[in-house]
Amino acid sequence: MIIVRRVKPLPYWVVPVLALIIGILVAIIILYGISGGQIPPSDVLVSIGQGFLQPHLLAMTFILLSIVGVGLLVSFKGAIWNIGGEGQIYMGAMVTVWVVLFSPIAMMPGLLGAFTMKITYLILAMILGGFWAFLSAIPRAYLNLDEVPITLMMNYIAYYIVDILVRGPWHERKYGYLRTPTIPENSWFRTMVIRTKGQIIATTLSMELLIIMIVIFFVAWFLLRYTTIGLYIKVLGNNPNLLKSSGINVKLIILLALTISGAIIGIVGAGYVAGITHNLSYPVEEKSAQYGYTGILVAWLSMLELIAIPVAAYIIAALYNAGINMQILGAGGAAVVNVFIGSILITYTALIMISEYKVKFVIKRRRG
Amino acid sequence: MAAEAKIDQKVFSPPLQPIISLRGITKRFPGVIALDHINMDIYPGTIHALLGENGAGKSTLVKILYGIYTPDEGEILINNEPVTFTSPMDAMMHGIVMVSQSPQVIDRLTIAENLILSLKRYGYFATLGRIAREIRAIAKEFNVKLDPNIEVWKLSYTQKQIVEFIRAMLLGAKVILIDEALTYLPIEEKKRFYEFIKNFKERGGTVILITHKIYEALDIADMITVLRRGKNVGTLTRQEADIDKVRRLMFGERSKEITYERLPPGNPNGDLLEIKDLWVRGDFGEYAVQGVSLKVRRGEVFAIAGVAGNGQKELIQAVVRIRPYDRGKIVLEGVDLKDKSTYYLRVNGVGYIPDLPARYGVSIENTIVENIAVLPTYARGLIDWEKIRNLALKLIKEFEIKTPSPDTPVKFLSGGNIMKVLVARELNTATKLLVAYNPTRALDEATAIKVRKIIKDKVRSQGIGALIASEDLDEIFQIADRIAVMNSGRIVGVFDAEKAKREEVEKLMVM
Ligand SMILES: Nc1ncnc2c1ncn2[C@@H]1O[C@H](COP(=O)(O)OP(=O)(O)O)[C@@H](O)[C@H]1O
Ligand SMILES: [Mg+2]
Numbered sequence: 001m002i003i004v005r006r007v008k009p010l011p012y013w014v015v016p017v018l019a020l021i022i023g024i025l026v027a028i029i030i031l032y033g034i035s036g037g038q039i040p041p042s043d044v045l046v047s048i049g050q051g052f053l054q055p056h057l058l059a060m061t062f063i064l065l066s067i068v069g070v071g072l073l074v075s076f077k078g079a080i081w082n083i084g085g086e087g088q089i090y091m092g093a094m095v096t097v098w099v100v101l102f103s104p105i106a107m108m109p110g111l112l113g114a115f116t117m118k119i120t121y122l123i124l125a126m127i128l129g130g131f132w133a134f135l136s137a138i139p140r141a142y143l144n145l146d147e148v149p150i151t152l153m154m155n156y157i158a159y160y161i162v163d164i165l166v167r168g169p170w171h172e173r174k175y176g177y178l179r180t181p182t183i184p185e186n187s188w189f190r191t192m193v194i195r196t197k198g199q200i201i202a203t204t205l206s207m208e209l210l211i212i213m214i215v216i217f218f219v220a221w222f223l224l225r226y227t228t229i230g231l232y233i234k235v236l237g238n239n240p241n242l243l244k245s246s247g248i249n250v251k252l253i254i255l256l257a258l259t260i261s262g263a264i265i266g267i268v269g270a271g272y273v274a275g276i277t278h279n280l281s282y283p284v285e286e287k288s289a290q291y292g293y294t295g296i297l298v299a300w301l302s303m304l305e306l307i308a309i310p311v312a313a314y315i316i317a318a319l320y321n322a323g324i325n326m327q328i329l330g331a332g333g334a335a336v337v338n339v340f341i342g343s344i345l346i347t348y349t350a351l352i353m354i355s356e357y358k359v360k361f362v363i364k365r366r367r368g
Numbered sequence: 369m370a371a372e373a374k375i376d377q378k379v380f381s382p383p384l385q386p387i388i389s390l391r392g393i394t395k396r397f398p399g400v401i402a403l404d405h406i407n408m409d410i411y412p413g414t415i416h417a418l419l420g421e422n423g424a425g426k427s428t429l430v431k432i433l434y435g436i437y438t439p440d441e442g443e444i445l446i447n448n449e450p451v452t453f454t455s456p457m458d459a460m461m462h463g464i465v466m467v468s469q470s471p472q473v474i475d476r477l478t479i480a481e482n483l484i485l486s487l488k489r490y491g492y493f494a495t496l497g498r499i500a501r502e503i504r505a506i507a508k509e510f511n512v513k514l515d516p517n518i519e520v521w522k523l524s525y526t527q528k529q530i531v532e533f534i535r536a537m538l539l540g541a542k543v544i545l546i547d548e549a550l551t552y553l554p555i556e557e558k559k560r561f562y563e564f565i566k567n568f569k570e571r572g573g574t575v576i577l578i579t580h581k582i583y584e585a586l587d588i589a590d591m592i593t594v595l596r597r598g599k600n601v602g603t604l605t606r607q608e609a610d611i612d613k614v615r616r617l618m619f620g621e622r623s624k625e626i627t628y629e630r631l632p633p634g635n636p637n638g639d640l641l642e643i644k645d646l647w648v649r650g651d652f653g654e655y656a657v658q659g660v661s662l663k664v665r666r667g668e669v670f671a672i673a674g675v676a677g678n679g680q681k682e683l684i685q686a687v688v689r690i691r692p693y694d695r696g697k698i699v700l701e702g703v704d705l706k707d708k709s710t711y712y713l714r715v716n717g718v719g720y721i722p723d724l725p726a727r728y729g730v731s732i733e734n735t736i737v738e739n740i741a742v743l744p745t746y747a748r749g750l751i752d753w754e755k756i757r758n759l760a761l762k763l764i765k766e767f768e769i770k771t772p773s774p775d776t777p778v779k780f781l782s783g784g785n786i787m788k789v790l791v792a793r794e795l796n797t798a799t800k801l802l803v804a805y806n807p808t809r810a811l812d813e814a815t816a817i818k819v820r821k822i823i824k825d826k827v828r829s830q831g832i833g834a835l836i837a838s839e840d841l842d843e844i845f846q847i848a849d850r851i852a853v854m855n856s857g858r859i860v861g862v863f864d865a866e867k868a869k870r871e872e873v874e875k876l877m878v879m
Contacts, residue, residue, distance in 0.1 A: 228747050235742050239731035244690055245722055246743050247711035 012303040015351045019301070020315060022351075023344030024048065030339055043329060044322075051322030052315075059205035060191065060275060061289075062310075062317035063213045064268050068295030069302060069309040070220045071264030075133075076299055077224065078257040079237035084136055084151030085292025087158035088262040090284060091132040092125030092269020094162050097180055097280055099124055100187040102170065114186040118208070121187070122270050129266015130259045132158060137258035141251040147258070155292065159285045166282045179281035189275035209271050216264055221306055223260070233257045265292065297345055316341070385448060387412040387543065387574055388433070388464075392442035395428050397780070399772035402428040404598040405442065410543070410591075415565060415575040417589035419582065421618055421812040422784020423770040424595040426578045430545045433576070434466045435459040463542030465535075467549045469783075470726075471528035475521035479503060479531055482520055486535055499538070506534045509564055524677075526557045533564065543574040548783060550579070551810060552724060554676030555839055562588050580784070580812040582614050594618050619814045626813055628842055630865070631824040634849045636665040640833035641687070641801060646696035648679070648686040656682035658857035659696070664801070664833040669824065671848035671865075672837040675877050679857040680837035681723060684805045687835065688713060688720045700801065714744050717832075719798025721791060723805040729790040732779035736760050736771060736789055739778055745797045763792035768815075784811050791819055795826060802826075802834040808843060820847045841870060853877055 031039045051058070068085055075082040099121040100106055112120065136154050139145040165180075172181040189206040224230035232253045235243055243250050268291060273280065281287050294316060301312035323337030386409035395403040402425045410416050418426050431437045433444065435453030443450050446462050453459045456466070473482045480499045487494055500516035507514035507530065514527060523531070529549060536544050544565075550558050565575050566588065579585055585592055586609060593603040594617040602617045615623040641664040650656030656679040664670040674680050685691035687698060689710045698705040700713070713720075722728035730739050737760045741747045746756055760774035767788045771781055778786055787810040795802065802823065808816035824847055827834055837854070838844050844851055848865040853876040861876045 226751055226753075228741070228744070228749060228751055231738060231741055231747075231751060235731045235734060235738070238733040239727075241728045242731045242739075242742060245688070245710065245720055245728050247709060247714035248742070248744065249709075249711070 010355050012305055013308065015355050016301040016303060016308070016312065016348065019344055019348035019351050023347040024340065026347060027340045027343040030343065031336065039326075044326070047325040047329065048319070048322040050325050051318040051320075054318075054321055056194070056201060056203035056205060057324075058314070058317040058321040059203060060209070061204070061320050062313050063206070063209045064271050064275075064289075064291055065295055065298050065317055066213055066310050066313040067216055067268050067271070068265055068291050069298035069313050070216055070306070071261045071268075072295050072299040073302065073304055073306060073309060074220060074223070074233065074264065075257045075261035076304055077237055078233040078253065080137075080140070080254060080257045080261075081148050082133065082136075082151050082258060082261050082265075083148050083293075083296065084133060084154045084262070085265050085268075085295050086288060086290065087151070087155040087292070088129040088132050088265040089269040089272060089292050090155075090158040090162050090288075091128040092266035093273045093280060094158075094165065094269070095124045095128045096121040096270040096273045097170065097183060100183045100274075101181060117187050118189075118274070121274070122212070122267060125266045125270035126263040127266070129269060130263030132266070133258040133262020134255060137255045140258070141254040151258075156285075159283070159288075162280060162284045163282055166280050166284070170280070172279070177281065180279045182279045183274065187274055188278060189271060191275070206271075206275050209275055212267065212271070216267065217306070217310075220264070224306065229253070229256060265295070294341065297341060300345075300348060319344075384411050384413075386410055386445075387447060389445040389448070390429075390433075390442065391445065393429070393432060393439045393444070394441040395425075395432060395437060395439050400770075401598050403432070403439070406595075406598075406600050408593055408600055408603065410574060410576060412542075412574050413569060413572050414590040415569055415577055415588055416591045416593065417585035418576060418578045418593055418595065419580065419585055419614060419618055420595035422580070422788070422815055423782040424618075425598040426595055427547055427782060429595070430466065430547050430576060430578065433459065433464060434545055460539060463540060464545065465539050465541035465543070466545040466547065467529075467532045467536055469547060469549045469551065471525075471532050473520045473528060473531060476519060478517045478519050479514065479523075479534075480516040482531070483535055483538060487538060494538070502538055503534055506530075506537050509567060511560060526553055529553060529561070533561075541573070543576065544568065545576050545578075547578045548580070548810075556675055558584075580810075582611055582618070582813060586611065586614070596620070615813070618812070622814045626817055628817075628846055630845065631821060631847055632828065633866070634668040634824070634827045635831075636668040636849065637831060638666050639663050640666045640701060641835065642697070642699040643683075643687070644697040644699070646683070646686065646693055646698065648682045648691060648693045650679075650682050655694075656857055657686065657693075660854075660857070660859050661696075662852060662859060662862070664835050666833050667827060667831045668849040669827055669834040669836060669847050670850050670852065671844045672835070672852050672854050672859075673841060673844045673873055673877060674837070674839070674854035676839050678854050680854055681805060683854070684722075684803055684835070684837055688718065688803050711744055714797065715748075717745075717798060717800035719794035719796075719802045719804075721794045721802070721804035721807045723809075725787050725790045725810060726783075729794075730778050730786060732786070733777055735777055736764070736769075736774045739789060740793050743793065743797060759796070763789075763796060767792040767819075784815065787811055788815065788819075795819075795822060798826070798832055798834075799830070800832055802832060802836070804834070804836045804838075806838050806840070807836060808838075809840070816843070817846075823847060841873065844873075845870065855879060 028041045028044045031044055032041060072082055072085060100117065105112055132154060136147055136151045139150055140147040167178055170180045172179055189209050192203045192205045192207065194201045194203060232243060232248050236253050236257065240250050243253060298309060298312045298316055302308035319340045320337055323340065326336050388410040390406050390408040393403055393406040406429065418429065420426050428437065432439050435455045435458045438454060444453065451462060480496050480503060483499050484494060484496065503514060503516040512530065514530060520528065550561055553561065569575060577589065590606050591603060592609050592614060594601050594614060596618065615626055643660055643662050646657055646660045647655055648657035660683060672680055682691060686693045689705060689708065726732060737757050740760055741751050741756045757774055764771060764774060769788045770785050778789060791807060808819050811819060820843065823834060826832055851863045851865050851868050851873060852859045853861045853873055855877060
């Protein structure tokens, strides 16, 4: 038995699928170990199984993570590592709250219908998210500074800005909480309630957000498949020198890759506020669902293939859901989700390295 | 074994045992048999040249010898003992070291640090002091001064290649594999490497040298093996080999097309490109181009001869606007290029073949079709993939690019075929002007001549202008209508190609 370097890479889905299976096994062992046997593997498996089989409960997480995944994929294709999803989300969330509560539009109720209102804040969320990413792109494009620490720091700046607003001018003075007022119901993304035979099932599915997600997928697919900008982003990730000698402005493509990425992710901020929380509370860093970071895992698990993004997002959303199920069972707190995600990420990283090699069996012939 | 029957080459049988024997080595890639039952013996203390047209399987063969690929069939014997190499480590254990074309070094570290790291990877430990001493000693053999404590990014490409050789020596190489590692070296410096290799041989070392320059192989090699479409079509000793024989083995019928005769002249007609008193800085801020003036007419090839490093690269890069210039003027069809970008040139019919193709000319992770679509000449805004795919198919046919499909990532092509993709695209782009630096350096002889013919045809029939800098005088004399010699950043002579004398040009080059 020998180990050799692979000539042809594995099909792209092999590593993520293995990472999931092994990662979950590792998580089960860890949970079993740290709970001193209090969390039996069977409970975990049942929770995970349930988690996957409850699409109506994980729909919201699935949709928002998918959008973040697509946004990150656009920049990752260009080898621009946008770690700033959180900041871009909060800029989108911030402007959404502003539009529906504090803007001149908000001062004149009834001026815009609910639909126009939503379109308005979605567009502004895109612009703000894009702008936030654009700010990190400038030092990358013009000074060739690493975008990873910059996008990361911009997350904290975004958190602080929102914190200042929530504690200051946007503070809801009615109750003792440090949060903004709740946004009016007609600006919400409503989740569906299914009524069958007298039974009422609450879901987390918003048809509007689902449509937005589908549109974003289509746009991203079209961008990467049929536009020169998409091609340039992909070439940027492989050999920027070729762009240069082709006459393409490399700096512009860097700016575009990050800005488009941020604009897509900004929409998630609007979806998050209008679909889930309906307000912003202090301190945002603790309250955040951290989709900006979890989205990185979604993008990685997709192996940067657009069609795999929803699959990866569904899986991660299901694990979130499984974590919640386990809390309901009384098995572990919110950190359970992190155990899942951490194990998968580590397994994934290890497998990516190993996947460059393969095991081969050869029969050594003696001469003679 | 069936494979044994296939060998028909004359076997050179010195009294020695071969140090390496290949028996029936076969390697398949999806859609191609890269190596088809190769038998070959390498004798110690010889320089064994491996020749073959682009895509013949040369790189695959040495990669197998170096443990990068494992053969699908066949075996490798070292000193008559079968071995299985599954990583370069294994090859190294048997004293086989590869010198690569793209130096494997970390730019931020010094030469000595780099070497310590790579030795460590192979399980050797050495002190900085010892390494530094060795580096100086080996550099001395090359007749160069090399400070072991200088960071690698400050080195020229040649110096980095020397570092590669020093690494091989430090690893105690008995057999060095050189896969076109000298292709991109300036001719003068290449000679120094050859001296070094000969020295190594005289001390008992063995060299497997891949090159597509037959003359170089005839100059330096003791044995020559020719591969053709994955088969060993002949092994010759130096005495048996001559240029015609080798060419016939390499190219078969196509060898008849090889000629260095001057191609039919262009028909110059009006100024196309004018350069006036141009000053361009090199990578270290010095003036690499010092007041160059020249005119390229429509319908002519204006060639720039010169030893590498005399400002040709900077001049060419300034013309295509990927390098800024300080003073002077570049005018294309009456338009001053000062405020124009590379983009403007590309969409206005300027083709550009850069030096170091894999670095500047193609993106190897992308497909052939994508490598064409990336030029704004072919797609702006939206991409019509059907149109570009058809163009790719046409170019693949015209240039005989060996590839399973136009949608194959370029990295799966052999080096010469990668170059063909680049040349084909740029020739197709050049509807007005072609700017090139060493356009055929990575190509085998037959293909190189074919490319020159295509360029000249285009110049003659479509009236485009061509500005071509080359270090290869054969190329210059074959293709040029006018020849300028560049030396130390200046044009030191311009000749009508018809009247130019080779000795005179050579004299000006090294003056
Ligand atoms: N990793 C690979 N995957 C697929 N095809 C390959 C790979 N490496 C080489 N080939 C193919 O094998 C043939 C021989 O290539 P190579 O050994 O690089 O030729 P050369 O003689 O020019 O060095 C070519 O047709 C090339 O396209
Ligand atoms: Mg090769």
